[in-house]
Amino acid sequence: MPELPEVTALAADLDSRLTGRVIDRLTVVAFAALKTFDPPVSALSGTTISGVTRHGKFLDIAAGDLHIAIHLARAGWIRWRDAPPPPPTGRPSKGPLAARLILDDGTGFDVTEAGTKKSLSISVVRDPADVPGIARLGPDPLDESFTLDVFSRILQDAGRAQIKGILRNQGIIAGIGNAYSDEILHTARMSPFKPAAMSADDTARLYDAMQSTLRDALARADGLAASELKSEKKQGMQVHGRTGELCPVCGDTVRQVIFADSTLQYCPTCQTGGKPLADRVLSRLLK
Structure with missing residues (x-):
């Protein structure tokens, strides 16, 4: 997508x-x-x-x-x-x-x-x-008005909702889908099942990861024709779509969780303290 x-x-x-x-x-x-x-x-x-x-x-x-x-x-x-x-x-x-x-x-x-x-x-x-x-779109994460304070309020309002779902909810933040939410969470070294309401330090780390991940992807795609964008997106992914491959950061094996209509990928060492997430919808590993 x-x-x-x-x-x-x-x-x-x-x-x-x-x-x-x-x-x-x-x-x-x-x-x-x-x-x-x-x-x-x-x-x-x-x-x-x-x-x-x-x-x-x-x-x-x-x-x-x-x-x-x-x-x-x-x-x-x-x-x-x-x-x-x-x-x-x-x-x-x-x-x-x-x-x-x-x-x-x-x-x-x-x-x-x-x-x-x-x-x-x-x-x-x-x-x-x-x-x-x-x-219905929420704010654009790359707009100048989308500050750390704005992001922090969004997460606090979301409470204990899983952060993966918040990042890809278009009514909350516009433009991020399944792939880049995986990449942002990997860069932030954060579990996809972590509650959205988190500490100020974690919020700042996630905000910085969002900005760097999206801006790096924009820079890679800049000037490319439509025919080249799909392959560029795939090549730029570190964990998304790379189940079974080695994490480029730590060398652990990238794993996935399968849902009814989508999957997510993550690195256990980078994101969940080395613990694999249960591969079912009700998984609730937070850190």
Whole structure:
């Protein structure tokens, strides 16, 4: 799933390609992906794109007085096309193509989603805040206003909720998902099951780990095209997605905990005092 660093890089890449260009049409192939009906998709035709930005993990393409808000979910991606697409075959495809934006010169991009579980969303709105997922977003962790004091209040308000869940809750902090929450907690040397309300020293350590992890990932992704971002994200991970491999910090074996719809990875030596976490939802190892 693309998270804050990748979506930021995607927005920058698309902004450099799209700003000032005129939309010919947006064709939605996977109709379940389109979450709005007013204004209609046809209203985008002939509009000029003024920029591409990010809200949490949402892409925001401003075109005329409208916005195309795209959430790539777990398996979505953007694929740029330097040439006009092939003519339609006449029969709807069951492939990964969800939508296709075509500019007035025939170039553009495809929005794709792999797998059978489809959760990608596309909204055409007059204001980004009209998208419920954007309206619910918490503060951006890289915004100047997101200070240590702000973070400390968030954690104290969360009480005994597990810190892993707090970091990836978009309504509390925007943009961090499963992968970077694993990486942040590993950098902070902190258990994913530790309660969010923690000491001032632990809060400061976690805040610094969040800032350094996200900013380092942004620096690695800076200037990369969309086609390069997935591999860069994978290569930059220290524990996430590396079950069974050696921790690059201490050499212990990276372990995982499996939940119903996701997994987390961690290093026992770095994060849990050498103790493996029980691989079930009710695990409550705190330190």
